[in-house]
Amino acid sequence: MRDAMCTATATPAGLYSGSRSGEVYAGADEGESWRQGAAHLPDVLCVRAAEV
Numbered sequence: 001m002r003d004a005m006c007t008a009t010a011t012p013a014g015l016y017s018g019s020r021s022g023e024v025y026a027g028a029d030e031g032e033s034w035r036q037g038a039a040h041l042p043d044v045l046c047v048r049a050a051e052v
Contacts, residue, residue: 008049018044 008014015027017034022041027034 004044004047006047006049008051010051014049016047016049018047020044 003020004018006016008016012028012030015031016024016037017027018024020043022039022044023036024038024041024044024047025034026037
């Protein structure tokens with residue numbers, strides 16, 4: 001169900017995934033665990049990570 005995925009260059013690497021069901025998930029520990037970052041969005045077809 002994943003349609004978008006992105007990685008961050010931090011150590012450990014962050015992984016971000018979006019789906020056509022309108023959910024975005026984030027894993028700040030190289031994907032060992034995940035948490036929902038957003039829900040009830042339109043189809044998520046692109047995900048980007050940035051350091052601020």
